[in-house]
Amino acid sequence: MRRATAEPGQELRLAKSHPLRSTARWKVSPGSYSLALQVNGRRFPAVAFTVLDS
Secondary structure (H helix, E strand, O other), X not given: OXXXXXXXXXXXXXXXXXXXXXXXXXXXXXXXEEEOOEEOOEEOOOEEEEXXXX
């Protein structure tokens, strides 16, 4: 685990590779996608990401 400290309003970029193990019956193909999260009723803006290899 890494730790970082940021001042208020300062952007903090975090990145980590994650294997995608699907529970769906469809295959994740390489390409560009976007994801929007909703946690406890609070919606977060969509974020683009790229699948490099399936």
